[in-house]
Amino acid sequence: MLFHVRMDVRLPSDMDPSVRADIVAREKAYSQKLQREGKWPHLWRIVGEYSNISIFDVNSNDELHELLSGLPLFPYMDIRVMPLATHPSKVS
Ligand SMILES: O=C(O)C[C@H]1C=CC(=O)O1
Numbered sequence: 100m101l102f103h104v105r106m107d108v109r110l111p112s113d114m115d116p117s118v119r120a121d122i123v124a125r126e127k128a129y130s131q132k133l134q135r136e137g138k139w140p141h142l143w144r145i146v147g148e149y150s151n152i153s154i155f156d157v158n159s160n161d162e163l164h165e166l167l168s169g170l171p172l173f174p175y176m177d178i179r180v181m182p183l184a185t186h187p188s189k190v191s
Pocket residue numbers: 106108126127128130142149150151172
């Protein structure tokens with residue numbers, strides 16, 4: 100199952116820089132593990148924003164929720180999910 104996910108990162112401006120660096124490093128490691136596993140096949144930066152557009156390829160809504168809620172940045176993100184279905188005009 101494919102999902103389009105938009106993540107807008109909203110880190111507090113007064114966050115301790117070392118805490119911020121630790122969370123961002125853990126987020127990178129977590130996301131790269133999921134990318135290597137094929138669960139997160141697309142990750143794109145939105146130009147000019149601390150936001151991304153991602154495609155997740157998972158087996159269920161519950162799995163997606165588990166992966167997203169495990170993101171180290173999860174407490175600091177607004178996340179919007181769009182489930183994707185096959186378009187009837189798509190050439191296969
Ligand atoms: O920077 C972001 O868009 C947030 C998040 C997604 C992957 C990652 O490494 O950080």
